[in-house]
Amino acid sequence: MDKQLVLQETAPPSVGPRVAATQLREDRALRLLLGLAAIAMVVALYAIFVYAPTERVMGHVQRIFYVHVSLAWLSYLAFFVVFACSVGYLWRRDERWDAVARASAEIGVVFTTLFILSGALWGRPVWGTWWTWDARLTTTALLWFLYVAYLMLRAYVPDTARAARYAAVLGIVGFLDVPIIHMSVVWWRTLHPEPTVARLDSGPAAPPEMVITLVLASLAFGLLYLALLIVRVRLERLRDEVRQLEQALSLRGE
Amino acid sequence: MQLQNLPYLFVAYTLVWLVLFGYLFVIAAQVRAVRRDLDQLRAQLAAARPPHDGD
Amino acid sequence: MSLYFRQLAALVLKDLRLELRRRETVAGVLVFVLLVLVLFQFALDLERAEAARLTPGLLWITLLFAGLLALGRAFAAEYDQGTLDGLRLAPVDRSTIYLSKVIATVLFLSLVELVALPAFAAALDAPLLTPGVLVTVFLGTLGLAAAGTLFAAAAVQARARDVLLPLLVLPLLAPLLIAAVHATADLMAGAAVPWSAPWWELLVGLCVLFLGAAVLLFDALLEE
Numbered sequence: 091m092d093k094q095l096v097l098q099e100t101a102p103p104s105v106g107p108r109v110a111a112t113q114l115r116e117d118r119a120l121r122l123l124l125g126l127a128a129i130a131m132v133v134a135l136y137a138i139f140v141y142a143p144t145e146r147v148m149g150h151v152q153r154i155f156y157v158h159v160s161l162a163w164l165s166y167l168a169f170f171v172v173f174a175c176s177v178g179y180l181w182r183r184d185e186r187w188d189a190v191a192r193a194s195a196e197i198g199v200v201f202t203t204l205f206i207l208s209g210a211l212w213g214r215p216v217w218g219t220w221w222t223w224d225a226r227l228t229t230t231a232l233l234w235f236l237y238v239a240y241l242m243l244r245a246y247v248p249d250t251a252r253a254a255r256y257a258a259v260l261g262i263v264g265f266l267d268v269p270i271i272h273m274s275v276v277w278w279r280t281l282h283p284e285p286t287v288a289r290l291d292s293g294p295a296a297p298p299e300m301v302i303t304l305v306l307a308s309l310a311f312g313l314l315y316l317a318l319l320i321v322r323v324r325l326e327r328l329r330d331e332v333r334q335l336e337q338a339l340s341l342r343g344e
Numbered sequence: 345m346q347l348q349n350l351p352y353l354f355v356a357y358t359l360v361w362l363v364l365f366g367y368l369f370v371i372a373a374q375v376r377a378v379r380r381d382l383d384q385l386r387a388q389l390a391a392a393r394p395p396h397d398g399d
Numbered sequence: 400m401s402l403y404f405r406q407l408a409a410l411v412l413k414d415l416r417l418e419l420r421r422r423e424t425v426a427g428v429l430v431f432v433l434l435v436l437v438l439f440q441f442a443l444d445l446e447r448a449e450a451a452r453l454t455p456g457l458l459w460i461t462l463l464f465a466g467l468l469a470l471g472r473a474f475a476a477e478y479d480q481g482t483l484d485g486l487r488l489a490p491v492d493r494s495t496i497y498l499s500k501v502i503a504t505v506l507f508l509s510l511v512e513l514v515a516l517p518a519f520a521a522a523l524d525a526p527l528l529t530p531g532v533l534v535t536v537f538l539g540t541l542g543l544a545a546a547g548t549l550f551a552a553a554a555v556q557a558r559a560r561d562v563l564l565p566l567l568v569l570p571l572l573a574p575l576l577i578a579a580v581h582a583t584a585d586l587m588a589g590a591a592v593p594w595s596a597p598w599w600e601l602l603v604g605l606c607v608l609f610l611g612a613a614v615l616l617f618d619a620l621l622e623e
Contacts, residue, residue: 109386113379148349149349150349150350150353151349151350151352151353153353154352154353154356154357157356157357157360158356161360180616180619197367200363200364200367203363204359204360204363204364207356207359208356208359208360211352211353211355211356211359212352212356214352215349215352216349232570232573235566235569235570236570236571238566239566239567239570242563242566243553243557243563243567246557246558246559246563247553247556247557247558248557248558252556252622255619255620255622256553256557256619256620258619259549259550259553259616259619259620260550260553260567262612262616263546263549263571263608263609263612263613263616264570264571266608266612267571267574267605267608270574270601270604270605270608271573271574273574273601274573274574274577274578274601275573275574275577277577277581277597277598277601278577278581281581314364314368317368318364318367318368318371321368321371321372321375322371324375325371325374325375325378328375328378328379328382329378331382332378332381332382332385335382335385335386335389336385338389339385339388339389339392342389342392
């Protein structure tokens with residue numbers, strides 16, 4: 091037995107044909123998606139910097155708005171995915187649901203962080219402060235905390251099955267709470283209006299070019315989100331396989 | 345006023361792009377690494393299997 | 400139906416009896432609240448006019464953290480002594496366990512508030528002892544207990560449970576804080592009992608959300 095293992099180790103292991111074919115298909119699909127995302131990104135960038143008109147008051151800095159709002163929408167979309175997959179996981183108890191939930195939470199916190207940072211980079215030159223407690227920023231800041239709570243819960247619970255269940259409960263309750271958070275923050279803001287003009291939207295009637303640009307930017311980021319999601323879920327799935335194989339090997343007394 | 349805020353615009357876009365594509369790159373690299381580990385493990389498992397047929 | 404209530408009552412009585420014996424939670428939390436009240440005075444150096452404006456906020460921040468302290472202990476005894484399994488095996492609907500903890504927590508916190516509210520009212524010269532404020536405090540406590548109990552069951556089985564619980568619960572309770580503070584402020588300013596006020600509706604809505612979701616989801620938290 092030992093001699094056979096030694097022989098195996100000198101020659102590079104060959105992957106079974108079925109596994110290789112699946113990998114190839116997955117890679118091709120992903121590459122297609124990434125290609126689409128790249129094209130969408132280029133189109134969006136053109137729209138943002140060339141097509142969209144320059145805002146009268148704020149100037150070119152206003153172009154951050156397209157990225158800022160797109161990231162916001164995607165942060166909420168990602169959290170919805172966390173919610174939907176949490177429901178799916180608790181209902182079906184299939185780990186794949188949980189993998190998608192967790193991936194979406196990770197990506198979501200990245201998007202939310204970037205949203206907040208882009209907001210600060212926009213706010214500073216335009217309104218003089220790095221942060222304004224306007225309704226959208228505040229609500230999304232709370233969303234950031236919900237994401238972080240989700241990820242920390244997963245990190246602090248040692249048993250992975252349990253962690254998945256607990257996180258699913260948080261994902262569900264958190265998402266259901268978001269509209270209430272939004273409502274309360276909006277009411278709060280109407281009672282204590284910001285001294286500076288905190289309207290993050292571009293004034294009374296946004297010119298159609300701006301709306302189109304925003305849609306294009308959101309689509310581009312949406313495709314990127316999808317690509318990130320797929321790769322992250324793949325990573326989780328592969329890690330699970332590794333764990334299973336390691337277990338199988340240890341059972342055989344490796 | 346309009347032109348002097350361009351640094352903020354630049355930093356914002358650079359940050360977003362670096363972080364998002366950096367994140368994608370890191371996960372993709374991890375996928376590759378895990379795939380290598382997986383292939384190794386599969387080979388080890390295949391090697392260990394023949395002598396122990398009929399567990 | 401009556402079996403459900405009898406089981407519920409039994410579980411609540413169990414927690415009450417334990418607390419009566421040890422008197423840890425209520426006494427400890429109460430002293431904490433009074434301490435914080437004193438610390439606020441040192442930290443903020445409140446004058447009469449400012450105190451009026453800040454009282455609702457100070458009161459509710461204090462109640463929130465006091466509540467978290469109490470909630471941290473909700474399942475701690477069971478988990479540390481291994482009697483969580485006993486709860487799991489008990490022939491009761493899991494939601495009964497959840498509701499009994501919520502009721503017990505509300506009762507404990509209400510005992511604390513019985514002393515805390517007059518203390519705040521006296522120290523900050525604030526009209527806090529009106530029926531409107533009392534109802535607001537009750538609704539806020541209920542919401543806090545509802546959300547907190549749900550996640551206390553998760554946190555108690557995690558690492559760093561004392562740090563984790565606030566992280567899980569506070570973002571969810573942000574609307575509760577906003578609503579409770581504004582309702583209290585309105586009532587202090589002399590508004591009539593705001594049955595139809597949006598803040599009370601929000602508080603009730605939150606309680607319904609958390610209680611409802613918890614009753615459906617608590618099973619998943621108590622599984623092996």
